[in-house]
Amino acid sequence: MSSPMITIERFLLSQQPEYAKGDLTTLFYDIALAAKMIATQTRRAALLDTLGYEGTTNVQGERQRKLDVYADDVMFKMNDHTGRLCAMVSEEREDWIQIPDNYSKGHYVMVYDPLDGSSNIDTNVTIGTIFGIFRTLDDKNRGGLEDCLRSGRELVAAGYIIYGTSTMFVYSAGQGVHGFTLDPEIGEFLLTHENMRFPEKPAYYSFNNGSYRNWDPGVQKYSDWLQSNEGPRLSQRYIGSLVADFHRNLLYGGIYGYPGEVSLPNGKIRLLYEAGPMAFLAEHAGGYGSNGVESLLDIKPANLHQRTPVFIGSRELVTRAEEFIRKEKSK
Ligand code: AFP
Numbered sequence: 366m367s368s369p370m371i372t373i374e375r376f377l378l379s380q381q382p383e384y385a386k387g388d389l390t391t392l393f394y395d396i397a398l399a400a401k402m403i404a405t406q407t408r409r410a411a412l413l414d415t416l417g418y419e420g421t422t423n424v425q426g427e428r429q430r431k432l433d434v435y436a437d438d439v440m441f442k443m444n445d446h447t448g449r450l451c452a453m454v455s456e457e458r459e460d461w462i463q464i465p466d467n468y469s470k471g472h473y474v475m476v477y478d479p480l481d482g483s484s485n486i487d488t489n490v491t492i493g494t495i496f497g498i499f500r501t502l503d504d505k506n507r508g509g510l511e512d513c514l515r516s517g518r519e520l521v522a523a524g525y526i527i528y529g530t531s532t533m534f535v536y537s538a539g540q541g542v543h544g545f546t547l548d549p550e551i552g553e554f555l556l557t558h559e560n561m562r563f564p565e566k567p568a569y570y571s572f573n574n575g576s577y578r579n580w581d582p583g584v585q586k587y588s589d590w591l592q593s594n595e596g597p598r599l600s601q602r603y604i605g606s607l608v609a610d611f612h613r614n615l616l617y618g619g620i621y622g623y624p625g626e627v628s629l630p631n632g633k634i635r636l637l638y639e640a641g642p643m644a645f646l647a648e649h650a651g652g653y654g655s656n657g658v659e660s661l662l663d664i665k666p667a668n669l670h671q672r673t674p675v676f677i678g679s680r681e682l683v684t685r686a687e688e689f690i691r692k693e694k695s696k
Contacts (some may be wrong), residue, residue: 371556373397373534373545380540388449388471389498389522389538396475396496397534397545397554399443400526403436403479403494404547407486407528416487424459424670432486433457436479436494450475451501451508454669456638461513461669473521474499474512476638481525482606491529493608497642498522513669517641517654517662524646525608535561535612537649542615563652567618567679569602571610579626583657583693587686597682607634611643611677615650620678622686624657631672636664640675653680657690 377390410416415431423429437457444450445464449471453462456478464470477496485492497520501507517523524536532547534554544558570591577585590596599619604610610621623632634640644654644661654661654677661673676686 373554373556376543376545376556380538380543388473391447392444392449392473392475392498393522393524393536393538395443395447395449396440396524396526399439400494400532400534400554401547401552402439402443403432403526404528404532406435406439407432407492410486423457425456429457430480430483430486433480433483440477440479440494440496444475447471449473452512453477454513454638455479456635456670459670461510463508470507472501472504472507474501474508474515476513476642478635478638481608481639482604485604485606491527491604491606491609493528493606493612494526495608495639495642496524497638497645514637514666516665517636517644517660520641520645520662522645523642525612525642527608527612529609529612533557533612535615535646537646539649542646542650561615562650563615563647563679564618567597567599567614567620567682569614569617569619570599570682571601571603571614571619571621571678573603573605573623574601576624576626579628580624581690581693583690584622584624584686586693587689590685590689607639607643607675611647614678615646615652618679620676620682620686622677623675625674629672632674634673634675636661636671636673637666637669640673640677643675643677647677651680652678653683654678655683655687657687658694 419429419431419434421429446468448469451470452474454476482492522538527533535544541560545554546557625632640661647654656674
């Protein structure tokens, strides 16, 4: 354990710039509380009969699992009444979420994927929650759709919670990426990974190679290069949970990719509440996130649930992917 013992609350207070002390700090604390509730529920899911499907589908046409619905509800209920947010966007809801009339509206917008990788839930594989935070564009006119449809460059903070062998809260508010581990005995997140950076020499690449035949030639050639003698000689690790694959690659160096496919030209990952926040974290850890052509942070979504190809992780590996893709496109 790190020494001295630093709780997430203490760290947040010491790190936030003066303007953000208060609302942004407590917003993180609210998210951390939601994370503890989701962690408790996921750990006991089989015992509480919360594995399996809810019997509904979300806006992406995906069948919702009971834990997807639970996590979405917790993220919403921990944040709707606090007066810190003026709007939210969730993967699980078609429209953006306005703050109920009986609560006051704050100055921040939170976008989130309540449970990423949820197809892994029933097999006890690591899953996560992703969030991003924007400041409202217009203090007098808060919480409209234009406050939500923003590029990743406009994020003031982003983070994820990873529900693995331990539960971790990882975030950046623009001053480094910091990780906290939940001590279940005392119910607190404690600082364990200060100032996380992608290591210089990467170790892993994480693509679903089962989809190789459906990728563009540029992505196929990049994948061939990764595995060739001329390549960087990485091991392949793919969990199929963006948060988990990203987290491992952040600690050991590497690249996660979810390219476009023949029947899914923009891939599967959502720009606003998955790719954008993860690209924000990558850049603040010395890495990079791209759609294969440009930075994921520079793309303004045209709609809330827009998808994008994703290549994210160690900067050099991602820029090499862009080179392969550009070269093939220009032929
Ligand atoms: P689910 O939330 O439906 O499990 O999707 C997770 C995800 O968006 C991302 O976290 C994974 O990396 C990717 O999809 C896995 O997709 P494939 O199974 O097609 O590789």
